[in-house]
Amino acid sequence: MGADAFEEEIGGALRRTGEGFVAEDGTALVERGVLSGRRRLRRRRAGAMGGSVAALAVVGLGASYVGGVFETATADVQGVAARPSASAEQSQQSQQNKQSKQSKKAHGKGAAVSRARVIGILEGLLPKGKFSGQEGRGTDQEAGPYAHLVYDDRHGKAAIGVSVGAVDPDGVTVAEQLKCPDKNFVPFDECRNEKLSDGSRLMLIRGYEYPDRRVDTKAWSAFLVTPEGYTVSANEWNAPAEKDAAITRPEPPLSLAQLKTLVTAKEWRPVMNAIGTAPDEPLAQPPAQGLDQASILKNLKALLPGRVKVTDEGGQDAEYAYVIVDDGKGATLVQINVQSNMKGVEDQLFGSGAEVRPDGTKVVTRKGDGDDKGGAGIVMWTADTIRPDGRRVVVSAFNSGAQNQDATRAEPGLSMEELTRIALSEKWASGK
Incomplete structure (x- = not known):
């Protein structure tokens, strides 16, 4: 080498x-x-x-x-x-x-x-x-x-x-x-x-x-x-x-x-x-308002559907957090990034195919493989949003409790509609 x-x-x-x-x-x-x-x-x-x-x-x-x-x-x-x-x-x-x-x-x-x-x-x-x-x-x-x-x-x-x-x-x-x-x-x-x-x-x-x-x-x-x-x-x-x-x-x-x-x-x-x-x-x-790990986790857990139980949680000191949830059919890793001042990448990440909401928020959803570092059969579903003020919220879910492990279920435990609802919540817009 x-x-x-x-x-x-x-x-x-x-x-x-x-x-x-x-x-x-x-x-x-x-x-x-x-x-x-x-x-x-x-x-x-x-x-x-x-x-x-x-x-x-x-x-x-x-x-x-x-x-x-x-x-x-x-x-x-x-x-x-x-x-x-x-x-x-x-x-x-x-x-x-x-x-x-x-x-x-x-x-x-x-x-x-x-x-x-x-x-x-x-x-x-x-x-x-x-x-x-x-x-x-x-x-x-x-x-x-x-x-x-x-x-x-x-x-x-x-x-x-x-x-x-x-x-x-x-x-x-x-x-x-x-x-x-x-x-x-x-x-x-x-x-x-x-x-x-x-x-x-x-x-x-x-x-x-x-x-x-x-x-x-x-x-x-x-x-x-x-x-x-x-x-x-x-x-x-x-x-x-x-x-x-x-x-x-x-x-x-x-x-x-x-x-x-x-x-x-x-x-x-x-x-x-x-x-x-x-x-x-x-x-x-210090992290901008609402971008610390504790605030992100609090909001994320409050927005999860009632049918899932949180079995683990973690993240970084700011901007990123995750939970592992179980709906009785196997674990799902759910991760979220809440980022401010992201207008500089809006055009690249939210192209002509993005949905534009009445308030100007742009939304893109994607379903695909985890990535080349993921376990066998891993898929990732993602809802990506950016608000007019540049605050970006990205929520992803996997069909396993860890991306680097093999899939344990056919699909993630949260639907794309649920991921989108989490990403669009006013909790992120207010920074509370």
Whole structure:
């Protein structure tokens, strides 16, 4: 695997941005737009991140979740999201520029560490075995230091990678990165958080490369954040490459305890010193009225038909929430996005075929396959609406309790008429 590909794999969800719009129809189109709002939220929170920070996929991305323990920066994203409106983008950029000037990234206080040395540190910290396919970067490269290789302990070849970077240790971004993922979207066998004696925070996870488990490639990871904000992330697979490679062993070679030892090793300290600390993260903007998770869930549950029972719920801190409901015939995942200031993508998402209501609200409904990350037989029904003031509400339902699992019923438990009624409710227009 090339250096660029590996960097994309550990780039992470929190650094993705929408850089344009790809006009497509059907289910894919609505998912692009849904992602747009969640990306805007994450861009407001993310701030400047130094080095090659591996951002764990710790937030449920609903219908558009991208597979793997680490999300790809661009390669696996299902299309390109629409840009936010110009006014929102400019306001956001102004805030980031202002705070960036107040807190510049500190220069590294140590000597540069070469690519060869970064790779050598990884090799020296692994148990005895053979190495091949070594790739990496030193601290003098803008993208940041990392090492990647194929390790063979005579029990099967396995890919292992380590990245070193820096974040604001008190920022929202790192708090999100350290959260265990939602099992309704990201399958894993174990995930735990630890606080170490020196104040460092650590997340360890035994997960899978593909959310739908169509290939049983295991992906185990460790993510460390020191009190100063340095990060060391390591991930390993039970195959010589994370994707498109035959499984060569039942499990990755290192236990979670060994992964912990790997990322906490003192040998990474010179690499940290060479890259310097990250600037303070821009302050998070509070969600607009009615866009916080609690408000969205409250309204959504109040609008559900009486025949269904909510068995689980969750979401992100703003704009996105989900419930799992059961009508006695099997579980249905229902997810909703409530986004403001979406006029900038109205023409692309609501074309000539959209229904226009008397109050100017536009409505599009779609029935289609879940997507290429979904389980067998998954279908998604969606009602997509946008009001004249730019508030967009998208409600989708699946014929299973999780999109990455196989279908458990022929159709979702909510009809298209019910999904449309939920999306058009005055509860969203008022922001209450």
